[in-house]
Amino acid sequence: MLKPTQYAKLIRILVDDKALPREQGNIAVTGNLPVDALGFTWVTSPFYTGTDPLLIDRDQLGGVADEKLGSPGYASFGGSGVETKSDRHRDDKYELRARRVVVPVVTEPLAGVKITNTGL
DSSP: OBOHHHHHHHHHHHHHTTOSOSSTTOHHHHOOSSEEETTEEEOBOTTOOOSSOEEEOHHHHEEEEEOOOOOTTOEEOTTSOOEEEEEEOTTSOEEEEEEOOEEEEESOGGGEEEOOOOOO
16 A cells, blocks of 8 residues: 555556556556556555555455444445435425445454555
């Protein structure tokens, strides 16, 4: 996990070192994310606030779980986690709302480490 500026620097390094394909698969040409290079999947997020890159085993770290907020008027059906609400207005119109509230769940905290002194 890298900040966007660190990710841009990393892509430049991978392109300069010819670690990425030259044509269709090159991230610098296509803009496709994420990038698989050197046996790792490289990702970025504007929501990552740390300064050091993270190395994460995404299969072991955890996932997301549905959260029931219990708001009045919302109902859910089945196991999708989607809650819906229907409001009828005086002018005979309906306003429909749908949401899915999820929270991160860390099941194995040691599945992620911070990498320091990278120069990125």
